[in-house]
């Protein structure tokens with residue numbers, strides 16, 4: 001299985017962000033359903049234009065669908081830039097970006113707190129935007145740039161948001177912290193830091209069960225002031 | 229010593245802060261173990277009955293599958309229950325049954341099979357192919373339904389049932405002001421953001437390493453070693469970081485056994501990261517409670533009788549007792565008659581466990597709400613009512629509290645909050661369109677002492693490493709224990725490394741009952757004495773030492789880095805010089821594990837007070853907590869920043885308890901209907917108020933040589949009552965059934 005560039009559409013096509021279509025394909029039970037679905041997809045070119053990964057996936061799947069083990073999952077090659085480094089891996093199409101980072105690449109800084117897009121512990125930056133990496137299949141990020149908590153510091157020097165979290169004790173157990181910090185970096189860049197209330201609102205996708213919220217707000221305020 | 233130690237320790241940043249903000253801190257399922265496979269469970273969807281059959285054929289044939297464990301083939305631990313060994317050193321089981329031990333179903337969500345496969349995706353897919361059929365039986369899902377088998381539990385860290393004086397007469401009489409109300413709290417689930425998880429790796433057949441998210445590495449070691457009949461040293465448990473716990477990682481839950489069984493069956497290490505869904509079933513929760521409180525007081529507010537009757541639940545295979553009344557009404561106020569009664573119901577819902585301030589938390593909620601109601605009945609200020617019934621002595625044990633300082637908490641809190649400006653009339657303090665309300669409540673949590681030992685290695689370069697199998701759940705233990713080690717050893721803070729979370733270290737207690745800093749701190753205090761003695765033994769034999777030929781018993785630490793004569797203060801020697809002259813690169817000593825001494829002449833208990841402001845839009849009607857002032861006396865605060873953070877976190881969890889947290893069960897299946905963080909609401913950043921925390925009092929050296937009584941749990945106590953009372957003040961409506969969600973306030977506009 002080789003990926004070739006002509007299967008990847010140009011930048012003007014926004015990549016498929018939602019994993020719903022994949023979800024449909026992947027959660028279902030029987031191989032029959034899947035083949036039927038794939039046939040339908042193959043017959044409707046409109047469906048395929050939503051993004052390269054799906055079309056790539058559909059093609060790969062139709063290649064393997066007639067093979068010996070219908071329930072065997074497809075793997076696809078995937079290229080990413082993670083924390084500035086080029087990464088090329090073969091990935092199970094069902095693998096989330098979070099599991100790719102944690103289990104395959106051993107970048108365990110991004111945390112799994114729910115696996116459902118409900119806690120924010122898995123927040124990473126993809127092309128500079130914050131996303132829940134548990135809610136996103138790895139394969140849809142082909143060619144994209146991912147920044148995780150491991151990529152924020154400049155060598156020994158902490159990123160200003162990291163330093164502010166230490167100074168303001170913006171955590172207790174530290175498990176939500178990588179997600180909070182990645183989210184805060186984006187929140188500052190988005191300009192959603194004009195007041196305490198605005199910070200609270202725009203940081204509410206990141207749960208902290210330890211409840212260190214006031215310190216998190218203080219840390220973000222300080223980091224935002226410094227970067228302004 | 230008392231004069232030199234301030235109540236507040238230094239405002240240090242956490243020693244593990246850098247690891248946590250860079251993603252370098254390793255939590256249990258993040259350790260890299262070669263050839264590690266993944267476990268995925270299949271759970272029962274009936275609440276009671278028997279498994280008729282399990283069809284694993286297609287799952288077995290699915291790609292990547294290495295093993296499937298069910299009750300039909302489970303590698304059976306030899307000593308399943310180990311019930312008799314329940315001491316502090318032997319670990320905790322809140323669920324006595326080992327998973328997969330038979331075909332019985334005791335609650336919905338119970339693990340019935342474990343699939344082990346090479347990847348998470350493969351394990352998860354194969355698990356979906358396992359088909360289980362059941363012979364369901366009628367489950368008992370509510371306390372009411374389980375009435376006939378209810379029991380009156382006796383003890384759970386102290387008495388559960390209390391009778392002092394006669395409550396009946398004053399409660400029946402007509403001359404006193406009385407209130408009697410029922411307060412209910414729902415099932416609450418801890419939901420730390422790190423889900424529980426275990427990596428189990430067998431080395432041949434008789435050595436097991438567990439990377440386990442736990443509050444008690446030594447407990448896991450003991451339980452698992454006894455279950456598999458292994459010498460204790462053959463089981464190693466490692467857990468340097470815990471991503472929050474709040475009680476749900478204290479006991480050894482079924483997934484830990486399951487991981488070990490799966491690894492044995494598959495012949496490779498197995499990683500099990502419990503799903504959020506299963507965190508609502510397989511790692512405990514706080515019991516729902518129904519608490520009836522009756523109070524009788526004279527016109528001037530003096531309590532004459534207090535009665536607190538509670539009903540709690542656990543599963544048929546559970547044993548946890550949430551001692552609501554004894555830990556609130558049984559110790560809080562002066563009253564000639566106190567009666568506490570508690571009934572335990574066994575229902576077909578997953579096993580309960582301790583959750584932050586077990587007993588005190590729901591108990592103070594009910595009691596402090598009742599006190600607010602009594603204050604209104606008496607037309608008395610709620611703070612004044614508490615002062616009127618202030619107990620200098622423990623009202624049941626009848627011994628003095630070691631250092632209570634609760635009056636100071638009320639005074640400082642009221643002043644900081646501006647309580648004097650409160651108009652007690654409900655609905656009187658509006659803020660534009662919003663209803664405003666102010667409420668307060670007393671907080672309390674006892675000081676617990678457990679067993680611990682510590683090891684120290686002092687090096688010739690003046691640095692030291694201290695080890696104890698303790699835990700840092702986010703509490704700041706790494707930092708506080710480094711601070712204590714620095715003071716006690718006489719080694720600069722920067723040169724001390726404190727290590728925890730590994731059964732290879734000397735015994736550390738469960739990180740529960742807010743005991744770690746005091747218990748492990750005491751062990752550090754002891755090992756420091758041993759270190760100073762060992763250095764003295766070297767010095768008195770060394771003719772070049774100023775301490776030569778003195779008796780080592782007359783020598784002690786006289787300044788950081790120095791021991792010297794207690795008799796002649798001119799004679800001293802530096803640690804590094806002693807080691808250098810002795811040609812030693814380092815010196816190592818370890819303290820003994822021994823039962824802590826109990827001082828029965830005093831009661832050791834922390835206290836505090838919360839003052840809370842809420843704002844409510846009567847049309848919505850959603851409650852926003854806008855401001856909290858909390859004043860705490862917990863003895864010495866070893867490191868200020870993490871300690872303050874613990875109180876903030878406890879209060880935020882108390883706000884969640886008051887306003888939103890509830891695990892709801894499907895009345896048909898007994899399965900939690902709220903099995904994720906979108907349905908089980910916890911406080912978000914937008915819900916969290918500004919919280920002003922103040923510590924008052926003095927170090928409690930009567931309790932331990934560190935002077936601290938613990939900080940992890942007191943924060944949540946009282947908080948929900950203060951919020952509920954503020955809501956009454958804002959709206960004029962008493963809601964006694966938590967959580968106070970908007971639907972319960974629909975009629976306030």
Ligand code: FES
Pocket residue numbers: 111112113114115116117118119120121122123132133134135
């Ligand atoms: S793990 Fe992704 S949002 Fe919770």
Ligand code: FES
Pocket residue numbers: 170171172173174175176177207208209210211212421471472702
């Ligand atoms: S620090 Fe523990 S969840 Fe935020």
